[in-house]
Amino acid sequence: MRATVLRNGPSPVSASADSIVEVRGVSKYYGSVEALRSIDLDFPRGKLTSLLGPSGCGKTTLLKIIAGLITADAGTIAIDGKYVSTPGPERAFVFQDFALMPWATVLRNVAFGLELRGMDKTKRENIARHYIDEVGLAGFGDKYPHELSGGMRQRVGLARALSVDADVLLLDEPFSAVDEQNRRKFQEDLIRLRTNQNKTFIFVTHSIEEAVYISDRIVLLSPRPGRVSQVIEPQIDRSVDPERIHRDKHYLDTVEEIWQGLKQYVE
Template identity: 45%
Template sequence: MVACIEGRNVSLTFRPPNRGPVRALQGFDIDVQDGEFLSIVGPSGCGKSTFLNVVLGLIKADSGDVLMRGKPIAGPGTDRAMVFQEFGLLPWRTVLNNIELGLELKGVPAGQRRDVSQRFVQMVGLSGFEGHYPHELSGGMKQRVGLARALATDPDVLLMDEPFAALDAQTRDVMQVELLRIWHEAKKTVLFVTHQIEEAIYLSDRVMVMTKRPGHAKKIFAIDLPRPRDYEMRVTPEFNELKLQIWHALKDEITV
């Protein structure tokens, strides 16, 4: 069976002007199965966000193959959508118009756009805020818009780049529960990048630990916890055992 997303021996070096080259990825391998929720954890700067941008089609790898359903990724496409770390909302657009961004660029007619965006406003729980501008929303609400915008174009894969990193701890917990609910409803493949081990375990089917830069896969953990998952699960021995194992894999990679 062809994997939904496949990375084979991916290497990428940034060459910023006025500075030495930065090797972000080296010999990176990954398989993301259809419908799977896979998280990548790794130290800061290990290239995990870089890989998401390669899958998104915004940057190209220097060598290796990055495939979507067996076909090389040549650029952005409507089969993939990203939920951005700092939300990435257009501040001059209302909630509804932000959600419609992808549909607009896809050429969907205005009436149809409205129907779709209204549906996703409901799904992410933002009814009543359709006409609000981003600065009038809390961080959690902004990321709900970001999520709705990514889902609106009906992509096969949702790429999430530390989507809850800018939120406070409680909002983050609520958003994790919300994400799982929406994931069950929307049935997407998710590739999720995070710093937080607990977040990764709670959400994922599998968790990949990456090495420090230049990053590649260090170890993959299967998270065989039953679904649907609830908050109480985080205090079970199984959960904590996983947390400990992943921490052991990760801690040698962290340089302070």
């Protein structure tokens, strides 16, 4: 079965009953540079959607607008039917550069969002320990960021995002700073976490292979100004061994299909 192309071109998308994030008419300028133009998207609840496209197409800008970290110049963002323009507890952001507090232990870093909410220390540390274990860092709660590898620090960032129990997790190229072996392991962990946690993930990546492997849906953005070019659902059976997936004809065909659509934009 080939990937399912849900839409082509810039036609508006009507809200779906299972959407948790709705983006309507979002545009963004940086001075005279138009970064995004009239983005219309729905993000299904409990699914992992990747934003994919050439450098400078506005993937991270769109992610940060959804997070409320920057404001759009036009358009709206709604989470569960409520308009938002600033950060909120229903969303958590995982930064590309880890954004950890160097003076704090792993446990304190992971529990920090709950500490800001005024949660009792014992309760927040118990929650933090659970997610430290969940991301594969059991036994590292007392370590400091400088004592961890880059891959381990990124796991701390993911555990911190999970610990606040946000409905929507926004990840900005979280695996770009780790080696290929760790990246593969993180991808497998992310698929498992999405299934176990039943969260909605919005994931920015430059990697076609990564997007096809981990995603329920892939949103292809055109070069600046970023517009929705296609929305694709890879038809990948992720219940089989990961190594088989990377050799599977459907996976390889989907990667090639996306590459054919993007290579015209590569200089």
